[in-house]
């Protein structure tokens with residue numbers, strides 16, 4: 227038998243999904259049929275989360291009910307806070323988030339229940355709790371006290387309030403909300419596929435999410451938004467970008483924030499996130515950031531023809547908002563929790579154990 231091996235499952239279609247459609251030919255991304263750009267312009271992250279989980283945008287009554295539920299679940303419980311406090315500040319914030327989700331799973335008496343209603347309850351709980359975990363972790367690293375959530379604020383305004391102790395201008399809240407919408411879902415990316423693999427063994431949602439966080443951490447996936455900022459810090463100013471890039475390419479380095487497994491002519495989400503970044507550049511009066519961004523992008527295009535992915539504009543956007551660089555990938559978690567949990571529920575609707583084959587290339591049979 228000749229076996230065709232597709233390293234990294236590149237180009238392999240492994241299942242169907244009704245959650246999102248990534249189309250590199252038209253450079254489009256649909257969530258449940260809606261173009262993501264339209265959702266970013268007209269909806270809040272809460273509405274998009276509801277859409278991804280339920281398949282339809284909420285009616286005003288459904289939205290009100292969902293918002294009330296989400297606001298009621300925002301507070302970090304004492305046990306989770308204690309366990310975060312136990313972790314050294316040398317731990318990467320992704321490890322803190324992964325541990326916190328694991329703790330929430332371990333103390334949930336209903337952890338093993340995997341019917342759709344139980345899983346949706348868990349998904350909403352994680353959605354509501356992650357901002358508190360991430361905000362508190364950044365604050366404790368800065369030796370600041372925990373800030374309690376405000377029930378009168380929407381998701382993004384409250385997230386920023388809990389992180390920085392104040393609600394920034396609307397333009398900042400909106401840019402952050404757009405980033406949450408754009409990060410929420412992207413079909414069978416590595417972390418979502420990880421969540422589906424774990425779910426396919428009939429393990430529980432918390433285990434699948436914990437594994438997905440581990441997959442997202444890597445710099446070839448979600449870790450790239452953090453890595454982009456390290457690149458910006460390394461380069462310094464726009465006038466040094468070309469020389470830096472030539473040296474990095476000569477060393478065969480992968481340039482973080484560029485390239486994509488599926489999109490080969492640019493990531494459908496980048497123009498929307500770049501526009502959000504531009505509003506932040508104006509708000510914080512940081513044209514130098516835009517100049518560095520654009521110079522490196524143009525140089526990469528000229529030398530390799532490789533375009534930016536979503537992590538490229540998101541990294542500097544989160545920097546301008548004031549997040550610590552190490553907190554960037556946890557922000558991706560806060561958003562992608564929606565996509566992961568939607569996929570976990572979809573996997574369970576028609577489950578098949580995910581177990582591919584391998585072609586053995588070790589020694590022929592031999593004996594001791």
Ligand SMILES: CC(=O)SCCNC(=O)CCNC(=O)[C@H](O)C(C)(C)COP(=O)(O)OP(=O)(O)OC[C@H]1O[C@@H](n2cnc3c(N)ncnc32)[C@H](O)[C@@H]1OP(=O)(O)O
Pocket residue numbers: 234445446447448450479480481482483484485486487488530532535536537
């Ligand atoms: C939200 C997200 O998770 S998006 C992805 C975020 N990740 C990054 O930004 C990390 C940097 N990018 C990369 O490493 C890659 O582009 C990936 C992992 C995202 C996609 O990789 P693949 O689809 O496997 O493409 P592959 O690595 O085979 O690249 C094809 C060619 O382009 C080159 N290439 C791709 N991306 C880059 C890059 N960022 N910098 C330099 N060269 C690159 C490869 O070296 C390869 O060249 P070769 O054919 O001469 O060997």
Ligand SMILES: O=C([O-])CC(=O)C(=O)O
Pocket residue numbers: 409411412414415416447486487488535536
């Ligand atoms: O789709 C991918 O491979 C990576 C990505 O852009 C995402 O997860 O948002």
